[in-house]
Amino acid sequence: MNFLQEVVDILLAYIVESFDRSTKVIDFHYPNELLQRNNWELSDEPETLDDILISCRATLKYAIKTAHPRYFNQLSTGLDMVGLAADWLTSTANTNMFTYEVAPVFVLLEYVTLKKMREIIGWQDGHGDGIFSPGGAISNMYAMLLARYKMFPEVKEKGMSSVPRLVAFTSEHSHFSIKKGAAALGIGTESVICIKADERGKMIPSDLERRIIEAKQKGYVPFFVSATAGTTVYGAFDPLIAIADICKKHDVWMHVDGAWGGSLLMSRKHRWKLNGVERANSMTWNPHKMMAVPLQCSALLVREEGLMQSCNQMQACYLFQQDKHYDLQYDTGDKALQCGRHVDIFKLWLMWRAKGTIGFEAQIDKCLELSEYLYNKIKDREGYQMVFDGKPQHTNVCFWYLPPGVRYLEDKVERMKRLHKVAPVIKARMMEYGTTMVSYQPQGDKVNFFRMVISNPAATFEDIDFLIEEIERLGQDL
C-alpha cells in the first residue's frame, strides 16, 4: 500500500508536469541510446521496490507527454482526470467483459452507454447492438464481418469458398484498416475498391455508383461500403446521404468509419457533417480520439439487433452456461471476436457523467474553433500553403511550410524535392528540442506536409501561436 501510494505520488507529479508548458513534450533519445543508457533487461532475481520506483521514474522520464498542451501528434491526445481515475479503478477491479457474472456493473454500463450512442446516431429508440472493441481497426473489421455474414450466413461454417467473389468499397482517403480487415477476413485487398475522393478528400458518390455497377457487371458481389466520417489526414466527411442512397439502391451494407469524426455527433453545431449516418448499418466511433477518453475506447455500433450474436457465437459451454440463475441477455462474450475483453467502458461512462453531453460538446467545439483559428492565421501568411482550400471540417489543418530557401525557388521539380524534406527535418528538430510535436506525411502526389490535429482540451490559442512560431524558428534555415 505504501508502495502504491509512492507510485501515485510519482504519477501525480508527472501529471502536473505534463500540463506545464515550460516542460518538454519529449526528452528524445535514439533507440540504441535509450537501450544502452538504461538497464531494461529481465533477470532471474528480483529487484527491490526502490529499484522498481526508479524504473517507474525512468519510464516516465523518456515517455511522450501526451497530455502536454503542445502535443498535437496523434488523433488521441490530452488527459482527463475523471477518465484517468476511471481507468485506475478499472485496473483495480481487474476483470473481464465476457459475462454479467464476472463484470456485473461494467456489462450494464456498456449496455446503457451503447444505447445512448445509438440514440445519438439517430437509430429508432436506440435499438440495435454494439460492442467496445480494441480500437477502430478491429471495429471496422467487425463491421465487414457482419456485412458478409448478413449477406451470406453460410460463410461462417463454409468459408469464403462457398460464396461468390465479394467486393468492398471505400474512398482512397480512408483508413488502411479497411484493407487490413479485408486481408485478414480472406476477402483480399484487391477486392477493396478505392473510390475517388474530391480535392477535399470526400468520396465522390458518382464514382462509387459507377464502380458498384462495374463490379456487378464483372459478376462480383458488392457487399460493403465503408464511408469515412473524418478521414485521418484531411479530416474529410464523406457525403453520407448520397452514399446511403446508393447503398440502398444496390442493397449493400453501409458502414460509417467515424473513428475520428464520429464524436462530432455530440456537437449541435457540427453534427450536420454526419447527416445520413442514421441510415448506416454500422458505425465505428472512438471516444478515445475527439472525446479525449483515455486509450483505448472504441465502439462499434450496429443497427440490427442479434446479428453480432449469430455471426460470432460458438456457444462454448464452459464459459456461457445456459443454466445460470440470472438473465443471460447481459452475457456479451459470445458476440465478441475476443474471449476475454478488456473493460474499456468505465472511463467513458464516468467522464460522460462528469461532463454531461454538453461538456463533451463544449470540448469538441473548442477544438474545432482552435483549428479554424490556425487555418485563418496561416492561410494567407507568407511561407504557408494550404494543401486544400476551404475551412477545415474537422480539426485537421493540412499545410506546407516553405522556408525562405525553398519559397523563392523557380525550378518546380527542385522546389518540390526540397519541400518534401522540410517537414521531416522540422519534425526531427521539434522532437530534439522537445517543444512540440505535430505529424506530417505525403499523400498521393503531394509531397510531405504537416497535418495539424487538435483533440487536446488543454490546448489554447496561444499554443497555436506557439506552433506557428516554432515551425518558423526551426525551419528558417532550410
Next chain:
Amino acid sequence: MNFLQEVVDILLAYIVESFDRSTKVIDFHYPNELLQRNNWELSDEPETLDDILISCRATLKYAIKTAHPRYFNQLSTGLDMVGLAADWLTSTANTNMFTYEVAPVFVLLEYVTLKKMREIIGWQDGHGDGIFSPGGAISNMYAMLLARYKMFPEVKEKGMSSVPRLVAFTSEHSHFSIKKGAAALGIGTESVICIKADERGKMIPSDLERRIIEAKQKGYVPFFVSATAGTTVYGAFDPLIAIADICKKHDVWMHVDGAWGGSLLMSRKHRWKLNGVERANSMTWNPHKMMAVPLQCSALLVREEGLMQSCNQMQACYLFQQDKHYDLQYDTGDKALQCGRHVDIFKLWLMWRAKGTIGFEAQIDKCLELSEYLYNKIKDREGYQMVFDGKPQHTNVCFWYLPPGVRYLEDKVERMKRLHKVAPVIKARMMEYGTTMVSYQPQGDKVNFFRMVISNPAATFEDIDFLIEEIERLGQDL
C-alpha cells in the same frame, strides 16, 4: 489532483477489503435489480465530483472482488501490487504502441520482453517475432493468419478464392477461439477438424495424423495445427513432441495455444509438460492468467522473423513515415492487425523486474501445489467423484459433488439428471452468499461438474479447505 487522490483512497480501501477473507467475494444482485437500484443513466448535464465519487463507490460495491483469495471462477484471478501500479502508470502515460515516436520506452520494453519469452520457449538466441495482442483469442487468430499467409502469400491480395480448401486441426477440448478465428478469417468452422482427445483431454496424435491424411486424400490442404498447452476445462497438455513430428512430416504450421498453460515454462518443475514447444512455429502465452498480470496481457510469439510484417503491413504513409530520423525497426504498428494498440507490456515487464523469473516460478509452483492438495483431499472423499483419473497437470481440478440425496440414487438416468442440476444450484448459492466462486460446465456427455482452477497467489491451503466445506454446506440439501 485532490479528486484523483480521493479516488486513490477509495481504491486502496477496496484493495485491502478484497484480500480480507471476511468480506464477500461478491455482493450479488440480479441485472434488473442492479439497473433499478442505481441511476446509471447518461444525461446532458454534468454531475458534481462528489457524485462521481459516489458512482465510483457504487461500481466497486457491486464488482466482483477478483483479488479475493476465495475467487476461483476464472483463469485470471488475483491482484499484484506492482502489476497494478504499472497499469496505473500506463493509463497515466496514455499512449499507443504503434511507433517508437509515440511510445519509445514501451516499444523497447516489448522488444526486450518478447525476446526473453522466446528464449524461454527455447527458440535459438531468442530469435523470432511477436506481439502483445488484446487477448488469447486474437493471438490465436494471428497465428492462423500467419500460417495461411506463409503457405499462400497471395491470399493477402486475392483472398480465399485464390487458394485450395484449407483445413485446420485442433483437439475437441481446445478453446473455441480456434473456430471463431476460422469463421472470421473466411476459412469456415467446418474446415476446423476436431481431433479426438483421450480421457485426460489430451489430443491423440494418431488421430491427428489419420485426419491429416484423410483431408489430403479429399484434396484439402492442411495448413494449421493448434495444439493446446493447458486446456480450458481439464487443464490438459497435448503431447507436443508427437504433434511436432506429425507437423514436420506433413509440412503443417504448428501452433501452441498456451494461453493458460504457457506460463508453466517459467517453472523448472513443470515446464516438461510443454516439451516440444520449441519446435512450434507460433505460441500464444497469456501472462494475465497463470502469472497474475493484470488484464489484459497476451503475447503471440512467432519463430520466423519478418513474417508478421509482410503478412499484415499496409504501409500507410501517414502513420509509418519512412523518412523519420530514427531506426524504424522499432515501429511495430504495421505488423499488427490493430492500428492503435493498448500498452499491455509495462505491467508484465515491471512485475518481472520485481519478482524475477524465480518469483513467477515460486508463484506458479505454489498454485500447482494447492491444486494437488485439493485433488488429494477429495479424490477418495465421500460424495466426490473425479471427472478424470490422475493427478492434475495444471491447476484444473474437475469433479462432481454428489449431495446425499443424489449419492445413493440407484436409477442411473435419474441420478445424472439430478446431478446435472447440482453444480448450478450450488454456484448460485455461492454467489448469493458471496462466500466463494468456482466455475462449472458440462463437457461432451458429462453432466455439469465443477472446474476448480487456482491462479491467485493469495490463495492458501485453508482456502481450499474452505471451498470443500462450503460446497458441502450449500449442497447438502440437494
